[in-house]
Amino acid sequence: MKIMDILVRDAVILDVASTTKNGVLEEMARALASAVPSIEPDRLVEVLVEREALQSTGIGEGVAIPHGKLPGLDGLVAGFARCRDGLDFDSIDGQPTELFFLLVVPEHAGGRQHLKALARISRFCRNAEFRKKLSEAVDLEGILSAIADEDGKF
């Protein structure tokens, strides 16, 4: 699975306007929902907020992978957002979160696809060079090419 195959271009946000956790979730959910008609934005926000309540998806190194399941989706879809100054996402390591990968999985899909996408994004994000490229990208093209480069490696 390539991240570029599931990443919805219109759901890539270079710099979020929000400065709060729920604000970012909402901004990302709305961007994804406008690009993917089968996603009902309010429902997605609700699902993401519920998931965060179980445990933050801010998993350290300034990275968060908010995710959730929705009915009526044909396949897994992803979005991306950046918050340059970082914000409080209740991350596991207590550090501000700067890079957000949103993953939405069809409700009836097995866990395997979800696990593979999580694994691939995590593998990318372990690489400090990759995180730096995303942090320093000046435009959407910069974000997309950083992800495409990493996708090409394995």
Place this chain on the structure above:
Amino acid sequence: MSEENIVERSFTVRAELGLHARPAGQFVSLASRFTSEVMVGRGEEWVSGCSILSILSLAAEHGSTLKIKAEGDDAERAVSELGSLLEAAPGDV
């Protein structure tokens, strides 16, 4: 006192959806409670047991085998408690 103490054992991931974000988080928070250094291995690859990003990158699905290695004074306890966590099918999404 500081004798070399390394423990390594294999465990099966029982969580129905595999070691996804939440169980990986539980694993890391438990692993960080030990003074021993904890590593997790899948196949040839070894990663830090204290990094969710690293553990998630292993894509350990239900039924897969993970090795846990701990090095330090509480290595035995670390491996046995972390192993039980893997085999106890921690919470799914």
